Amino acid sequence: MTDIVWHQHEIDQAARGRQKNQNPVLLWFTGLSGSGKSTLAGALEHALFEAGFHTYLLDGDNVRHGLCKDLGFSLDDRDENLRRVGEVAKLMVDAGLVVLSAFISPTRAERERVRKLFPEGKFIEVHVSTPLSVCESRDPKGLYAKARKGEIAHFTGISSPYEDPDSAELTIDTSKGDLATQVQALVDYLSALQVIDGEKMVAGLGI
Numbered sequence: 001m002t003d004i005v006w007h008q009h010e011i012d013q014a015a016r017g018r019q020k021n022q023n024p025v026l027l028w029f030t031g032l033s034g035s036g037k038s039t040l041a042g043a044l045e046h047a048l049f050e051a052g053f054h055t056y057l058l059d060g061d062n063v064r065h066g067l068c069k070d071l072g073f074s075l076d077d078r079d080e081n082l083r084r085v086g087e088v089a090k091l092m093v094d095a096g097l098v099v100l101s102a103f104i105s106p107t108r109a110e111r112e113r114v115r116k117l118f119p120e121g122k123f124i125e126v127h128v129s130t131p132l133s134v135c136e137s138r139d140p141k142g143l144y145a146k147a148r149k150g151e152i153a154h155f156t157g158i159s160s161p162y163e164d165p166d167s168a169e170l171t172i173d174t175s176k177g178d179l180a181t182q183v184q185a186l187v188d189y190l191s192a193l194q195v196i197d198g199e200k201m202v203a204g205l206g207i
């Protein structure tokens with residue numbers, strides 16, 4: 001790597017963010033399968049998009065159809081999945097976007113590795129802390145039932161670990177309260193950090 005030198009381009013992240021009237025960040029949703037990561041991230045993205053902000057949502061199920069389709073669910077493969085996603089998210093934040101990601105990201109070490117790619121304040125960890133019992137009762141894809149029968153190996157929460165974050169910026173349990181209130185809490189957080197101008201948010205959040 002010593003023969004490769006970083007090229008500092010003239011248009012930087014701050015300039016791209018200014019052009020979009022926002023402060024680019026990565027919102028990293030982590031939690032068990034069925035905890036509500038995609039729903040929460042999708043509803044937040046919808047509300048931000050409706051208000052004219054520039055966003056992109058990276059979702060585990062979708063990324064595994066393309067960029068990471070060669071990877072499975074061993075701990076090594078999950079590490080590589082999240083390494084790639086972290087690097088892609090970094091490029092997208094650099095492009096001036098408010099990036100949302102929804103990956104189980106089961107270990108603290110993986111999440112801390114992604115956090116370290118960003119300056120302080122640019123990586124916002126959202127722990128979707130819905131209990132395993134609720135996720136399992138929802139089972140929208142029937143995966144928990146298959147995992148209990150031993151038909152899926154290394155299933156998070158059943159036969160593969162999930163480590164709760166101890167330094168998440170926000171924690172949301174989707175078995176309590178309603179989606180609009182949860183999205184409002186995220187919007188309030190982003191407004192307080194001046195990631196977005198909260199005054200621009202549409203009443204009712206478009207949910």
Ligand SMILES: Nc1ncnc2c1ncn2[C@@H]1O[C@H](COP(=O)(O)OS(=O)(=O)O)[C@@H](OP(=O)(O)O)[C@H]1O
Pocket residue numbers: 032033034038060061064073077078079081082102103104105106141143152153154155156
């Ligand atoms: N073994 C096993 N364990 C957990 N999840 C599994 C597994 N096999 C398939 N799936 C489906 O894959 C989705 C999780 O992919 P991720 O890329 O988010 O996982 S990880 O962050 O690399 O751990 C996950 O999606 P979500 O339910 O949206 O979380 C599952 O639908």
Ligand SMILES: Nc1ncnc2c1ncn2[C@@H]1O[C@H](COP(=O)(O)OP(=O)(O)O)[C@@H](O)[C@H]1O
Pocket residue numbers: 031032033034035036037038039040102138140174175177178179182
């Ligand atoms: N905020 C919420 N409040 C109530 N139920 C929710 C909420 N978010 C998701 N759910 C329920 O949980 C199921 C799984 O949500 P999903 O977003 O697909 O989870 P994940 O992306 O973490 O796997 C959904 O089908 C829905 O029934």
